[in-house]
Amino acid sequence: MAELCVSVLLLLRSPMFTGLIEHVGVVVQARTVPKGRELRIDLGPLAEGLEAGESLAVDGVCLTAACVHGSQADFDVTATTLDTTTLGGFGPSRRVNLERPITLQDRLGGHLVAGHVDGLATLGRWSASGQGKIGFFHAPKSITDFMISKGSVALNGVSLTIAELQDSSFSIALIPQTLARTNLGELQPGQSVNVETDLIGKYIAKFIAANPAQPLTLETLKEHGFA
Numbered sequence: 001m002a003e004l005c006v007s008v009l010l011l012l013r014s015p016m017f018t019g020l021i022e023h024v025g026v027v028v029q030a031r032t033v034p035k036g037r038e039l040r041i042d043l044g045p046l047a048e049g050l051e052a053g054e055s056l057a058v059d060g061v062c063l064t065a066a067c068v069h070g071s072q073a074d075f076d077v078t079a080t081t082l083d084t085t086t087l088g089g090f091g092p093s094r095r096v097n098l099e100r101p102i103t104l105q106d107r108l109g110g111h112l113v114a115g116h117v118d119g120l121a122t123l124g125r126w127s128a129s130g131q132g133k134i135g136f137f138h139a140p141k142s143i144t145d146f147m148i149s150k151g152s153v154a155l156n157g158v159s160l161t162i163a164e165l166q167d168s169s170f171s172i173a174l175i176p177q178t179l180a181r182t183n184l185g186e187l188q189p190g191q192s193v194n195v196e197t198d199l200i201g202k203y204i205a206k207f208i209a210a211n212p213a214q215p216l217t218l219e220t221l222k223e224h225g226f227a
Contacts (some may be wrong), residue, residue, distance in 0.1 A: 015055035015062055016206025019110035019152075019159020021182045022046060025058075028072055037077045039063075039090060043092035046098055047071045054116070057099040060157030060194040061085050084119045085194050091095045092206050097157045110159030111152040112199045119143045120192040121155065122224040124169070127129075132175045133185065134163065136195075139195060141168050145207060146197035154196040 029040040039057065043050065049058070050068050056061075056075075063075040082088040090096070102108070121139035128134075137155075147153060149165045158178065163171045179185035187193065 010126075015115065016097050017057045017062075017113040017115055017157070018097070018102055018106070018108055019098045019113045019154045019157060021099055021158055023098045024095050024181070024183055027055050027090050027092055027096060029092060030090050030094075033076075033186065034078045035076075036082055037088065037090075038132060038154075039075045039077060039087070040072055041075065041096065041098075043098060043218055044071055046100060048074060050100075055101050057097075057101075057113070057115045057157045059096045060113070060154050061087060063119055075078060076202065081117075084196075086120065086192050090219070091186070095186065097182050099157055103126045111154075113154045113157065113159065113196055114199055116196060117194045118146070118197050119195055121170075121180045121195045122192050123187045125189050129173060132173060133179065134173050135184070136169065138169050139191070143195055144168060144170060146201050151197045151201065153164055155193045156182070157194070157196075158189060177194060195203050 023044050023046050025044055025046070026042045027039060028042050031038050043056070044167060045067060046056070047070065050065055052065055052067055053064055055062050056065060056073070058075065061081060064079065065073045066076050067074040067137070077087050119138040119142065120141060121143065124136045124138050125131050126135055138216060144165060144167060147162055147165050149162055151162050153160055153162055155172065160172050160174075163173050174184060
């Protein structure tokens with residue numbers, strides 16, 4: 001019950017997303033400043049009602065709007081974020097996946113995404129799959145250790161299901177709808193994506209590490225609010 005209460009408080013205190021992309025925006029301007037970078041992004045319809053200080057997921061990274069003018073908004077990106085995400089490589093005309101935070105009244109159509117990137121994965125190759133594609137990615141074991149086959153992962157903010165998993169690689173099947181509504185289909189081999197592993201999985205991993213003597217069973221997970 002305590003873990004369940006913590007999860008609810010997390011939803012209330014921090015912006016959360018579902019990994020369902022609402023719009024693909026375009027970077028209008030990117031410039032380096034002493035403490036990081038400043039990005040100006042054309043948000044299209046997502047700019048309506050957005051105010052300075054509110055959050056938005058940009059390619060899976062939770063950013064705060066510093067200023068909103070028309071359909072465009074400015075975002076400050078810290079050096080830490082630049083070190084752990086792809087945002088440092090953004091330039092004008094870059095297309096980015098955008099999602100507004102969910103409210104407590106919204107349906108959770110994807111999975112819980114915090115907008116806190118765990119690291120990067122690199123596209124190795126594409127393989128055709130009907131009208132869709134299968135992407136084969138390479139990632140550090142520190143990331144794949146928090147993945148499971150058929151589990152959830154967010155790539156550039158998109159909620160996806162892991163098809164196959166190995167120690168330092170995984171594959172993702174992209175349906176035509178995802179290819180049409182996100183920027184993932186534009187990836188070329190060698191390019192990197194922002195990766196956020198499943199939030200619940202990280203909580204369970206932390207629970208196991210803190211309780212090494214307690215066996216992990218379905219009953220244990222239910223007792224602590226994970227199942």
